[in-house]
Amino acid sequence: MNLLADIFARKRRELAARPPQGSRIRPPTRDFTAALLQRHPGRAVNVIAEVKRKSPSGGPFPHQDLVQVARGYEAGGASAISVLTDDVDFGGSLADLEQVRAAVSLPVLRKDFLVAPREVEESAAIGADAVLLIADALEDGLMREMVATAKACGVAALVEAHTEAHAERALAAGAELVGINNRDLATLRTDIATALRVMPKLRERARVLVSESGLKTAADFAAARAAGADAVLVGESLLRDAEPGRALARLLGVGGTGA
Numbered sequence: 615m616n617l618l619a620d621i622f623a624r625k626r627r628e629l630a631a632r633p634p635q636g637s638r639i640r641p642p643t644r645d646f647t648a649a650l651l652q653r654h655p656g657r658a659v660n661v662i663a664e665v666k667r668k669s670p671s672g673g674p675f676p677h678q679d680l681v682q683v684a685r686g687y688e689a690g691g692a693s694a695i696s697v698l699t700d701d702v703d704f705g706g707s708l709a710d711l712e713q714v715r716a717a718v719s720l721p722v723l724r725k726d727f728l729v730a731p732r733e734v735e736e737s738a739a740i741g742a743d744a745v746l747l748i749a750d751a752l753e754d755g756l757m758r759e760m761v762a763t764a765k766a767c768g769v770a771a772l773v774e775a776h777t778e779a780h781a782e783r784a785l786a787a788g789a790e791l792v793g794i795n796n797r798d799l800a801t802l803r804t805d806i807a808t809a810l811r812v813m814p815k816l817r818e819r820a821r822v823l824v825s826e827s828g829l830k831t832a833a834d835f836a837a838a839r840a841a842g843a844d845a846v847l848v849g850e851s852l853l854r855d856a857e858p859g860r861a862l863a864r865l866l867g868v869g870g871t872g873a
């Protein structure tokens with residue numbers, strides 16, 4: 615079984631069956647890149663805090679009100695919010711992204727399995743400040759086109775890879791923000807040493823580096839920073855807490871009053 619291949623096959627079918635949504639002039643974006651590069655004295659690293667109702671590896675999460683969780687994350691010191699907009703595997707929607715963005719002042723990342731430039735344009739049109747692209751599932755020419763489309767639309771493209779080879783492809787495609795996913799999306803095995811191993815090899819060439827998935831402790835955050843991460847992307851370990859925003863505040867050592 616290759617879950618990532620199955621998801622991308624489903625996404626291509628869905629896109630083929632859906633007429634173009636069109637795009638409209640959008641308001642200025644919140645600067646995702648700047649938020650990840652900003653340094654906060656006393657904090658180990660910037661956090662992109664993720665909201666999702668369920669995941670293939672984690673099953674359902676206890677918090678289903680994503681807006682409330684996102685508000686808690688903002689109070690708890692998050693630098694940006696990641697919203698899973700895939701419905702089938704994560705229980706999300708584009709409406710979730712719009713509602714979360716309206717409820718916080720942070721930049722918002724659309725986390726999904728985008729397969730075409732037109733979806734990048736549609737993400738920009740509904741207000742996403744950044745989009746996730748998955749290098750492991752996009753061939754070089756398409757990835758380059760989607761990175762260029764994001765730039766033209768004024769949204770940041772966080773290009774995710776699981777291996778050094780795919781991260782190199784992301785850089786060659788023009789990516790400035792590179793995420794190393796500690797989770798192998800084909801098998802769902804997670805090892806936070808993955809990003810620690812790969813990030814130092816990219817540090818001089820990537821503008822922004824993000825360690826994604828499986829991070830749980832302040833020590834994990836510090837290790838990611840020491841290996842060159844500007845930010846970490848964290849979902850499940852926060853969402854398992856009764857108060858995700860407070861859990862984040864504790865990890866960051868800030869006095870937030872999360873939800």
Ligand SMILES: O=C(O)c1ccccc1NCC(=O)[C@H](O)[C@H](O)COP(=O)(O)O
Nearest residue numbers: 669670671672799826827828848849850
């Ligand atoms: O998380 C999954 O089970 C999953 C399955 C298939 C494709 C993507 C998947 N997750 C995306 C992510 O990598 C995470 O949402 C993200 O990096 C946060 O990870 P975590 O902190 O472990 O929730």
